[in-house]
Amino acid sequence: MHSAAKFQFERIMQEYADWRAVDADQRSPAAAWWWGPALALRDDAGPMPPQFCRMTELPLGSTYASGAAVLRAAIAKQTRMPWPDDFPRISRRDEREDATAT
Numbered sequence: 692m693h694s695a696a697k698f699q700f701e702r703i704m705q706e707y708a709d710w711r712a713v714d715a716d717q718r719s720p721a722a723a724w725w726w727g728p729a730l731a732l733r734d735d736a737g738p739m740p741p742q743f744c745r746m747t748e749l750p751l752g753s754t755y756a757s758g759a760a761v762l763r764a765a766i767a768k769q770t771r772m773p774w775p776d777d778f779p780r781i782s783r784r785d786e787r788e789d790a791t792a793t
Contacts, residue, residue, distance in 0.1 A: 696735075699728040700743075700755065707762065708746040710779035719778050720769035721762075729762035 703725050710718060735755035744751050747761040 696728060696731045700732055700758070703728050703762065704743050704746050704758070706779070707765070710765075711746075713779050717780055719781050720771055721765040722778060723766065723769070725762045725766055729759045729766065732756060732759040733763070735759070 703722075706722060707725070710721065713719075732755040737755050738752050739747075739749075739755050739758050741751055743758055744753050747753070747758050749757050749761065
């Protein structure tokens with residue numbers, strides 16, 4: 692794996708863990724900026740470190756490709772972009788938009 696891709700993936704794994712730590716009803720949409728590393732590592736057969744396996748709830752020894760698939764699955768469900776200043780929580784702007792949409 693290229694060292695830049697590894698660095699980006701490490702950063703995003705922490706963001707993913709922080710995002711998952713927020714209650715689902717208060718969580719922002721998944722971060723679109725995860726796409727790049729999630730696609731860059733989609734075929735990487737190297738084993739992830741144990742902490743990444745735990746963060747993604749994958750078995751120990753899972754590959755970077757498996758971790759990247761977890762990120763892609765989270766992103767695929769999003770219907771709008773999160774506000775970067777409020778990530779990983781729902782922003783006040785999103786709450787107002789949701790209230791006016793109903």
